[in-house]
Every structure is written in C-alpha cells, then in structure tokens.
Amino acid sequence: MRRSMIFCLVTTLAVAGCGVGEQPAATPASGGKVELSFLVFETPNLNAAFWDAAIARASAKVPGVTIKKLVTPNVDRTGYAKQLDASGHLPDILQSVNPAGFAEAGKLAAFTDDELKNFIAPKAGAVGGKVYQLPYNTQVIPVVYYNKDDFAKAGITETPKTYKDLLDVSAKLKAKGITPFVVGGGGADTWADMYPLTATVATDVYAKTPDWLTQRRDGKVKFTDPDFTKAAQKVADLAKQGYIDPAGLSRSYADTEQAFRDGKGAMYPMGSWFATSADNTKPNFEIGAFPWPSDDGTPVTPTFTGGGTSVSASAPNVELAKKWALAFDEDKENNDAFVKLDGSIPAIKGYTPPADMGPVYQATVAIYQQGMTDNSIVNAFSQETGDGSLPPGLADKSALGVQDLITGKKSAAEFASYLDDQWAKATQ
Template structure:
C-alpha cells in the first residue's frame, strides 16, 4: 500500500538506484531499428512481493512482447506514488508503473489513458476514472478484514465472530479479562500507513455505508471531517486505544514486525488488508486464523475495498503502444496472476480468471467474505486508499496516517483529528 512519508529527494533517488541496480529514466528515446526499446518499470518490494517475485513476473511478460527491455526501479519505501513524483520532478518519470495513484498525474496529462478495447477483459473496466478516462488497469481488488486468533477467542469464551460493533467491544472486554491483548496494530517509522486499518474500517461502517460519495461531497464543501459522522468513526478507534484494547506499546512497530506480532500470538485480532491471507496460509502461525468483516452498529455489511492496483503508462514513454502492450502482458499473464494471488492474496477481477485450487483456508475465507459482501451490496470505498474522481487530494493520505499515530497514542482527540484532517485537505487543495 502507498501510505508512507517519503525520503528526501537525494536519499530516495540514491537508495532506489542502489536497490534496483539500474539507471532511472522516464521518457528516453527509442533504440535504433532492430534494437530493443528500453522501458523503465517502477515497482516496490514487500515481504510478500520480493525481488524474486518481480524478476520472474517481468521475465514472463517480456517473453510475450519482443522488442522490449525492462529496467526495474524499486521504490525505497511503500510510497511509490511519492517516489514517482520525485522522479518526475527530476525529469525521470518512469515509463510503466504498478500500484501508482494516478491522482495529479492523470490531470496533468502525464499518463496515457486506457481505451475501452484495452479494458474489455476487466470485470469493472471503468473503475476509478479521472474525468471519464481510466489510467490504471483495474485488475484486482483488495479489502480490509479482521483476522483473528481462534485459540484466543476460545480461551475468552467467544464462540463466533462479532456481528455488531457492540459485540466487537464486548469481545474485547472478554479478551482483556483473560489477559489477552485484543488488537494488534502497528505502523511506526516509514510504515505509518499500517496504522490506518482500524480507521479504514470505522469510516466504512459509519461514513461510507450511509454516504458512499462522502469524499466527493467533501470536495464540494458539503461535508467536513469535523462533522459528526467522521468524528464518530475516529472516536471509535480512539476509544479502543484509550481503553487498552489496542496496545499503544506496539504502535512503533514496523509493518513486518506488526504482522509477526500477530503471528506470534501477541494479540487476538489483526485488522489488515486481504494480502495478509496469503502470508497466513504460507507462514502459518501456531493457531488457526479466522476472518470477519469489521461490524457496523446494526450488523449490516460495509466492507472497505479498493479495485485497481494495475499498470499505468507514461504518456511520454519512448513507445507508448509498446509500453501498453507490455503492461497488459504483465497484468493478464496467467502465471503472473496466480503468483500475485499466492504471494499477495489478491482478488483478481479479470473475466474468466479463477484462483489456484491450492490456495489455503485463510485466503478462501477472505475471498468468501468479499464475494458475500458483493452479493449483499456491502462493498464500500476504502478510506485513504481511493483512486479516481472522489479521492483524497495527493499527500493527504500520508498526513492522515501521521495524525492516526497521535489519535491512537492519545495525543489527539477525535475532534482534533477532524480539525487536523480539514486543515490537511485545505492545504492540499489551495
């Protein structure tokens, strides 16, 4: 995910070049006739999606598109959008990017739009448009769920996952009485984005469930973060931390350390993106892992999800049609899709695709929860992860994650957090 403060320009550029082992570049010239066109490809690495994964995927796509040579660029942090901005500011905007938030780039004409013909194989071809045009291949969905330790639930006398928010709080009380930390939440240092997941869930249940276009209304000045709906969502998170149900001592952990803390049994519930399902199945903890959606007050479904994540292509790439052909070859390759599902728990939204039958039980439960929410019309936007018209202004999601640290640690009230968010919005849109 892309929710981290970025490094200084010099350090970030040096770090990425060291990691990638190649020269950055964005709009270089084509090679002479008979030679391959060199395209720079900006990606990222995580514990699930490591260098070996990306190198294999790049090789498979390149084998299908003769005439292309790929230079891989690796973002020095999870914030590849921020890093792309740094490269753009120095005339080195990449030719192809994955997981980029198109906001700002699309409006400035820096990206090549995808045509209806190119999008025909996608389940929701017009997802996340900017001014009616799609700039990112909408190939996969990710959602936020609560992963839980079934052993801890049983020890606290909890037979089934909570169906309402009141039950979620009651279960937290039961766990705490048994000496079990209810929630594992982290997001220290460069991984501040990882502290957002409890808020992503409460904004889904308390704001977006009732007002799906809330951010569009914020852009029109019809609502504010200081309004009751958003403050109520923030207060739920602050209240869980204030009562000790979210262990504040763990807030400084990195994303990887937070995941490991849950795996090590240091808490009963772990609100996290659906990519964790792949990790839970391949690096199995000593307990069985269950899955449930963060409940609303009344028990109706409100599952925060984001669809997109695919390739974007620079409008200044040395050969835009060839770059788009390579990007689609990467995105639609069966082995690449299977590998992304296995490594990152993605929910693929390409027509005719079915996940490998060998996927583990946690992924299958995750997929089941997502499909059920679709059936029940319970899919809503995922706060801070939206793209397209009606999303946060560039940079505001990163500020939200920083504010969340203060909210969770008790350094900021829910009302103050609302004021803070309005201030960040206003600064970003002046």
C-alpha cells in the first residue's frame, strides 16, 4: 500500500453525506468498553470485506475495544485525515496516512523501541528519532513488469542490465510497432505517472547520495543540481523518443493497469503491489519483472517501508489504541491477506508469505531480496516518510510536474526549477 503512496489507491469511493469536517459512516466491528475510530481506505484489492475481517481478527486479540471503521472518501487519505483533524475529528487510529506534519504537531503517539521489536526496519520513517507509523510493509517502487511475448516478438532475449540496454530494448520494441512503456496518471490518479522518475532518481541521485532529501531540507542541494536534472532528463527523453506515449496520461490508474494487460505496451513501471494483481488476473501473456537498471549496471533497489497504522495522541486510551494497532499489523492472517490481495512484502521478523503465491509476486520478492543481499536498497522518491521526506503536498505537485515533463510542456531544467519553487512555498 502507499501510495502516496499512495499505494494502490485505484478508485474514488464516495461516502454518502461525508463533507469536509464530517465523519464517514461508521461500522462497529467488535464489542468492548473503549470505542476507537479507525480510518481505512478501500480499493478493488482491499475492499470492505477485507477490512472488516482484518479488524475483527485484531479486535479478538485486544478485549475491551470497539472499533468504529471510517472510510476515506477519496484517493488522498492523508489530505482527508488533515480535514478531519482541522475539524477536531482526527481518528484514533489511522491506516497508511503519512505522519508528516501530524507528528511534528504532537498529534500522534510515538511507538517505543519495545513495541517496535518485531519489525525488520524499526526506525523506518522516523521523525526526530521517533516512529509514529508502524513500518510493517515494504514495497519496491518501481519494478518494471514486462510482456514476455512482446519481448520475444522484438527479438529481445534478455532483460536489460544497464540503462543503455533499456534504451536498446525500447528501440527494438518501437521498431516492431510496440509502445515500450505504459504510463498513466489521469484524473485523481496523477501519482501513477511518477514511477519512471522515481526509478531514475534512485539510480542517478539516491544511489550516490542516499540522504539527498535530508540534504535538500538542510539547503545543501537543490533539484536544479546536475544529478537530479539528469534523472528528470532521462524521463523527458523517453517521452521525446516515443518510448512513453503522452496520450496515456489521460488514463486512470485502473485503466493504465488494464492497458498493460490488454497489450497496449510492453513495460509497466509500477510499485510491487501490482504483482498480486498480475498473478490473479492472468492476461493472455506471461509477465516478467526486472529492476530499473542504472547506467553502469550497478544494482539499485528503490523501496518504501512503512505504511502501517498510526495512533492519535488524543485517543481516549492511547496505550490500548497502540496495542490494537500492533495486533492489527502483526497478525499473521492479516498479513497473509495483505500479501494475497495487495502484493505486500511484510517487514515483520519471522514472517513467511503463503507458499502458493504466484510467479510474478515471487519474482518481485526476489528483486527485493536481491536488493537486500546487494545492499542496494535506497528510498523511493516521493514515497518517503519521516525526516527525509518531501514537505506535505509536494509529492502531488511532483506528479503534476511529471505530466508536463512527459508532454514536453516543461524541460528537465524547468521541471527541476518548478520543484525548487514548490519546495520553497511548502516550507515557508
């Protein structure tokens, strides 16, 4: 999940009568003496039945709690949480809401080291050294999913190992009348256009300077510096060479995913959550997966770890809310469901995914595991949380800017300057 990720938010699910400052319809999920509200989001993968079952499992482990389920009515769950907070209705427990801003304002309760002992990356997303969102899930962002039939038609026998190889593959595909990359981001799903840039920032910026965003916050680097501008130029060039079709930007996330399934392009750079969807839908071609390559072939694996539950510092019983949040994120059946439905890679010590997961999921996990072995893990640009993250709202601005980068309305230099301007506005 994220996305910011925003992850895997596919459709806007309206909640009747839910205006700004109003609570969505609430669904009691368990009996008890303390009522805690829990803000979740629904997608085609993670529907109401999934959340109800997961809530019930956690509640069974924490007697004395009644959970009131609240559903985000739009794709921007963090923005919606801010609206609720502004009206004095911040939920007691929040799922996959970016803690930036909330934590600094004292709105969230920090988890202790002992409470984080079962997590593989216990300090992921830390704000001022404290963790306010359970780092329960890892995602590789992006993985390049590809149509093996299209590769065969273009005479491509190996996946690219260097960026030049990726360009060569793209040229061969285009020569056969096959669009190399499927990229979308229409309507409310502008976030879905970010992943080519997330990949090039990983290989050209973060591989060299892992704490680049922290340095940007400290004023030591800028988006207009050569490394970031080079990463943006690669995306602009992919579009200019016809390897990314700008017309695809009008597609929603769901339509973009379907376009790849329908054979409208050979490569689909997307977060690892696509893996389960790919295995479950099974188009009429075999899907493979490879990591976005760097210039010299040195492995770089952009990931996000976090996305779990947060607890409001003003919950009626903070300790009980934290206990429930931990029960929700550490429950084996809950994590199995997240894996099967949403392609999660749970970052829980000792957790093993179900043995019957499909080949695309297994290939995706293999990329992550290789990244761990190679020590090539870096952050995924625009997905970060904690101290080394974009200011609130800037990820959305970045996605809008990427559209201009792909359509040619902004040069790489203009795009970089735009991000510096937006950073200044966001941090005034």
